[in-house]
Amino acid sequence: xxxxxxxxxxxxxxxxxxxxxxxxxxxxxxxxxxxxxxxxxxxxxxxxxxxxxxxxxxxxxxxxxxxxxxxxxxxxxxxxxxxxxxxxxxxxxxxxxxxxxxxxxxxxxxxxxxxxxxxxxxxxxxxxxxxxxxxxxxxxxxxxxxxxxxxxxxxxxxxxxxxxxxxxxxxxxxxxxxxxxxxxxxxxxxxxxxxxxxxxxxxxxxxxxxxxxxxxxxxxxxxxxxxxxxxxxxxxxxxxxxxxxxxxxxxxxxxxxxxxxxxxxxxxxxxxxxxxxxxxxxxxxxxxxxxxxxxxxxxxxxxxxxxxxxxxxxxxxxxxxxxxxxxxxxxxxxxxxxxxxxxxxxxxxxxxxxxxxxxxxxxxxxxxxxxxxxxxxxxxxxx
Amino acid sequence: xxxxxxxxxxxxxxxxxxxxxxxxxxxxxxxxxxxxxxxxxxxxxxxxxxxxxxxxxxxxxxxxxxxxxxxxxxxxxxxxxxxxxxxxxxxxxxxxxxxxxxxxxxxxxxxxxxxxxxxxxxxxxxxxxxxxxxxxxxxxxxxxxxxxxxxxxxxxxxxxxxxxxxxxxxxxxxxxxxxxxxxxxxxxxxxxxxxxxxxxxxxxxxxxxxxxxxxxxxxxxxxxxxxxxxxxxxxxxxxxxxxxxxxxxxxxxxxxxxxxxxxxxxxxxxxxxxxxxxxxxxxxxxxxxxxxxxxxxxxxxxxxxxxxxxxxxxxxxxxxxxxxxxxxxxxxxxxxxxxxxxxxxxxxxxxxxxxxxxxxxxxxxxxxxxxxxxxxxxxxxxxxxxxxxxxxxxxxxxxxxxxxxxxxxxxxxxxxxxxxxxxxxxxxxxxxxxxxxxxxxxxxxxxxxxxxxxxxxxxxxxxxxxxxxxxxxxxxxxxxxxxxxxxxxxxxxxxxxxxxxxxxxxxxxxxxxxxxxxxxxxxxxxxxxxxxxxxxxxxxxxxxxxxxxxxxxxxxxxxxxxxxx
Ligand SMILES: Nc1ncnc2c1ncn2[C@@H]1O[C@H](COP(=O)(O)OP(=O)(O)O)[C@@H](O)[C@H]1O
Ligand SMILES: [Mg+2]
Numbered sequence: 021x022x023x024x025x026x027x028x029x030x031x032x033x034x035x036x037x038x039x040x041x042x043x044x045x046x047x048x049x050x051x052x053x054x055x056x057x058x059x060x061x062x063x064x065x066x067x068x069x070x071x072x073x074x075x076x077x078x079x080x081x082x083x084x085x086x087x088x089x090x091x092x093x094x095x096x097x098x099x100x101x102x103x104x105x106x107x108x109x110x111x112x113x114x115x116x117x118x119x120x121x122x123x124x125x126x127x128x129x130x131x132x133x134x135x136x137x138x139x140x141x142x143x144x145x146x147x148x149x150x151x152x153x154x155x156x157x158x159x160x161x162x163x164x165x166x167x168x169x170x171x172x173x174x175x176x177x178x179x180x181x182x183x184x185x186x187x188x189x190x191x192x193x194x195x196x197x198x199x200x201x202x203x204x205x206x207x208x209x210x211x212x213x214x215x216x217x218x219x220x221x222x223x224x225x226x227x228x229x230x231x232x233x234x235x236x237x238x239x240x241x242x243x244x245x246x247x248x249x250x251x252x253x254x255x256x257x258x259x260x261x262x263x264x265x266x267x268x269x270x271x272x273x274x275x276x277x278x279x280x281x282x283x284x285x286x287x288x289x290x291x292x293x294x295x296x297x298x299x300x301x302x303x304x305x306x307x308x309x310x311x312x313x314x315x316x317x318x319x320x321x322x323x324x325x326x327x328x329x330x331x332x333x334x335x336x337x338x339x340x341x342x343x344x345x346x347x348x349x350x351x352x353x354x355x356x357x358x359x360x361x362x363x364x365x366x367x368x369x370x371x372x373x374x375x376x377x378x379x380x381x382x383x384x385x386x387x388x389x390x391x392x393x394x395x396x397x398x399x400x401x402x403x
Numbered sequence: 404x405x406x407x408x409x410x411x412x413x414x415x416x417x418x419x420x421x422x423x424x425x426x427x428x429x430x431x432x433x434x435x436x437x438x439x440x441x442x443x444x445x446x447x448x449x450x451x452x453x454x455x456x457x458x459x460x461x462x463x464x465x466x467x468x469x470x471x472x473x474x475x476x477x478x479x480x481x482x483x484x485x486x487x488x489x490x491x492x493x494x495x496x497x498x499x500x501x502x503x504x505x506x507x508x509x510x511x512x513x514x515x516x517x518x519x520x521x522x523x524x525x526x527x528x529x530x531x532x533x534x535x536x537x538x539x540x541x542x543x544x545x546x547x548x549x550x551x552x553x554x555x556x557x558x559x560x561x562x563x564x565x566x567x568x569x570x571x572x573x574x575x576x577x578x579x580x581x582x583x584x585x586x587x588x589x590x591x592x593x594x595x596x597x598x599x600x601x602x603x604x605x606x607x608x609x610x611x612x613x614x615x616x617x618x619x620x621x622x623x624x625x626x627x628x629x630x631x632x633x634x635x636x637x638x639x640x641x642x643x644x645x646x647x648x649x650x651x652x653x654x655x656x657x658x659x660x661x662x663x664x665x666x667x668x669x670x671x672x673x674x675x676x677x678x679x680x681x682x683x684x685x686x687x688x689x690x691x692x693x694x695x696x697x698x699x700x701x702x703x704x705x706x707x708x709x710x711x712x713x714x715x716x717x718x719x720x721x722x723x724x725x726x727x728x729x730x731x732x733x734x735x736x737x738x739x740x741x742x743x744x745x746x747x748x749x750x751x752x753x754x755x756x757x758x759x760x761x762x763x764x765x766x767x768x769x770x771x772x773x774x775x776x777x778x779x780x781x782x783x784x785x786x787x788x789x790x791x792x793x794x795x796x797x798x799x800x801x802x803x804x805x806x807x808x809x810x811x812x813x814x815x816x817x818x819x820x821x822x823x824x825x826x827x828x829x830x831x832x833x834x835x836x837x838x839x840x841x842x843x844x845x846x847x848x849x850x851x852x853x854x855x856x857x858x859x860x861x862x863x864x865x866x867x868x869x870x871x872x873x874x875x876x877x878x879x880x881x882x883x884x885x886x887x888x889x890x891x892x893x894x895x896x897x898x899x900x901x902x903x904x905x906x907x908x909x910x911x912x913x914x915x916x917x918x919x920x921x922x923x924x925x926x927x928x929x930x931x932x933x934x935x936x937x938x939x940x941x942x943x944x945x946x947x948x949x950x951x952x953x954x955x956x957x958x959x960x961x962x963x964x965x966x967x968x
Contacts, residue, residue, distance in 0.1 A: 071879050093878035106876035110894045119890070120880035127881060138889045191881060 023227030099193030432827030503584025534642025539735030584629030639820030791858025821916030
């Protein structure tokens with residue numbers, strides 16, 4: 021059995037600060053799980069709890085049914101790849117990659133073998149047939165076999181990343197934890213390595229937790245994404261669902277959904293009416309999900325806003341129309357992001373590229389059904 | 404951190420061991436000094452307690468009074484000694500800071516003639532401690548020195564009396580202490596970001612202006628640290644005044660020694676020791692205040708970046724200054740070599756006849772002192788490295804209350820003058836049941852106490868270089884702590900330990916103060932033999948011992964620095 025990792029009500033505080041706050045989460049075998057959150061939200065701490073560098077204040081961490089919360093790091097079948105890779109600078113690539121195998125041999129070896137392993141690693145990494153074969157396989161898997169005799173300082177960022185991956189994989193960990201593994205690389209390389217990583221993960225059926233603060237990366241890679249904010253796991257969902265339906269206002273803010281309209285929701289003669297502070301009013305037939313009358317926050321994706329010429333206003337049932345003026349337009353390849361001025365406030369719309377000059381008058385079509393309502397005011401600012 | 408076994412995590416055991424060690428070696432001698440100073444009695448409070456003589460202990464405490472201290476401060480001899488010590492040390496520190504800074508620049512700035520030579524000569528004076536320098540000076544320019552022999556028959560009176568003075572002491576101390584400043588300033592220079600000065604230039608600053616407004620202020624911490632360190636070292640230097648100072652000129656450290664060995668004036672010796680410790684401790688605290696969080700004791704020889712320097716007279720002046728500065732110690736050593744090889748020496752520039760007899764005598768014929776020095780050095784290096792490594796790991800990994808105090812206790816002895824500590828140790832351990840004085844054990848214990856800081860500082864600095872993630876990476880890959888230590892930490896620590904061992908070796912083989920006070924008759928190392936020969940006027944043998952000491956330190960150093968490349 022390979023790699024079902026469970027966090028059960030895990031909490032970890034540093035002083036009075038709760039870095040990880042009551043996290044319950046199950047990562048399934050062979051799943052690629054992305055842990056997404058802003059810097060300081062506790063992602064690294066959660067990984068360090070899984071590897072054993074921190075012990076939880078309360079709760080359990082269970083791997084394939086076994087509680088490993090109290091095992092020391094070197095007795096957990098969990099692989100970890102560090103943000104800056106943490107390659108051993110004084111060892112060549114071959115020995116770096118062999119390190120885990122040799123460390124395991126040290127754990128189970130006889131006293132004589134142990135003593136020999138304290139003598140030196142390099143010779144064994146190169147000349148022990150079993151070890152060198154395993155290293156070669158790992159290096160071929162990550163496509164860096166020709167680099168085996170280099171020192172880490174002689175490698176590019178992308179090559180270092182591959183070495184770190186080979187090193188983490190060689191012991192056959194049940195779960196592989198990656199802490200922002202690509203953040204040190206430039207954009208083009210990042211995308212390439214990202215897709216390679218996914219292919220490798222599928223091929224080896226690895227269970228992976230992939231920590232990132234980049235939502236695009238999380239969406240592109242993951243089977244499921246967990247959003248961490250302030251130490252709490254706010255939402256766990258497949259990328260599509262997470263993006264379309266952020267569970268809380270804070271998650272929607274973290275995902276940078278830009279159209280955020282506070283307003284007052286009230287029931288009025290058979291309808292539910294939202295009066296936005298921006299000067300627009302929306303109507304629902306039934307009570308919108310998840311909110312009660314009072315102050316609410318209405319959020320809508322930019323691609324859900326329809327933009328019409330001022331005269332050619334459509335007449336979709338339920339759609340509300342309001343006049344607006346183009347403030348800026350940002351060209352994004354096939355799409356264009358418009359910033360539009362409402363009577364009081366701004367809104368953003370994403371539509372297939374077309375020329376809409378600045379200052380142009382338009383009519384916006386707002387479908388109440390596309391809005392997501394959250395109770396309360398703004399709720400969390402994670403931009 | 405979780406990598407450390409649970410049993411060690413709270414570190415109580417280790418903390419207790421450190422505390423006990425410091426109590427016995429440092430605190431107890433200091434307390435005894437206090438008791439002796441304030442009761443005017445060579446009483447040993449611990450022995451009284453150990454022997455269950457609590458009554459005597461109480462009556463001893465009742466006799467505490469300020470009277471002995473007041474008396475000492477009212478005595479002209481001691482007043483003179485204290486004033487002279489403070490003024491001399493400040494002057495030496497200022498001189499060493501100035502010279503050291505100039506030499507550091509000479510060894511770092513591109514375009515200075517002889518820059519690479521200066522850079523490689525820089526640590527050499529460290530192999531010539533003040534004590535050896537003083538002997539060299541005496542053999543070269545003293546009353547029965549070479550210059551006098553050479554010049555007086557020609558009717559040219561050599562002013563040999565000049566060196567037997569504060570001035571002579573200051574000359575020797577500056578010449579042997581300036582590398583402490585130079586190495587620090589050079590390290591600071593190498594860490595200076597050249598783009599800062601370049602930024603100053605692009606903003607319209609002339610070279611002299613950017614130097615004064617950017618480089619110098621950035622070097623200020625290194626300069627301040629250098630000044631304070633050399634002040635402490637000069638204040639605690641015993642060998643130089645012992646050899647050069649006439650009875651009419653006084654220094655605190657010499658008076659303390661004479662009071663103890665000459666007249667057994669216990670209280671006076673103790674009071675002066677306490678005054679010495681007070682000043683050194685105060686300066687050390689001041690230094691820590693000023694440089695909180697910065698490490699400036701670094702003795703490592705680092706590669707300097709090449710700062711731009713356009714002013715050519717400045718560069719040539721630097722080169723010239725450095726050449727003069729290095730000439731003096733080299734001249735001293737050269738004349739000592741020559742003297743060691745001389746069979747006899749008349750009024751001529753060179754010996755009448757050369758012989759290896761002197762050198763053979765101090766090595767093969769009578770190898771005792773050499774062996775004693777070797778044994779003492781090996782034991783001290785072993786114990787200090789062990790203790791320093793343990794402590795450095797401990798302080799880094801197990802932050803906790805009391806660490807600051809323990810750390811201060813472990814590193815303070817670096818600057819604790821040997822005479823003060825030695826008097827304290829004798830006072831504490833001169834009577835049963837803990838009659839450890841005189842013994843080789845107590846001597847080596849005192850070496851270990853005063854040399855452990857080298858190891859502590861070196862290991863700490865090395866540990867700082869190893870990112871915590873490396874250790875964690877090893878643990879995550881299944882490396883047990885010992886495996887991690889061996890394959891991740893040791894590769895960085897071993898070079899640091901090697902350099903610490905080297906400096907401990909230097910300073911033990913050169914020690915004169917602790918050794919003169921504590922070495923038992925059957926355990927006499929080279930430094931003391933040298934002093935005895937000099938004292939009895941056997942200059943050839945003294946020079947042979949001096950040469951031996953120099954070679955025994957210079958050769959390992961050269962091997963070490965060759966390996967570094
Ligand atoms: N060893 C520690 N001691 C004290 N605070 C810590 C420690 N490790 C992390 N923290 C704090 O816990 C919070 C979460 O940190 P981290 O898990 O590194 O966040 P992320 O990886 O999401 O950026 C931060 O506020 C951080 O300052
Ligand atoms: Mg992090």
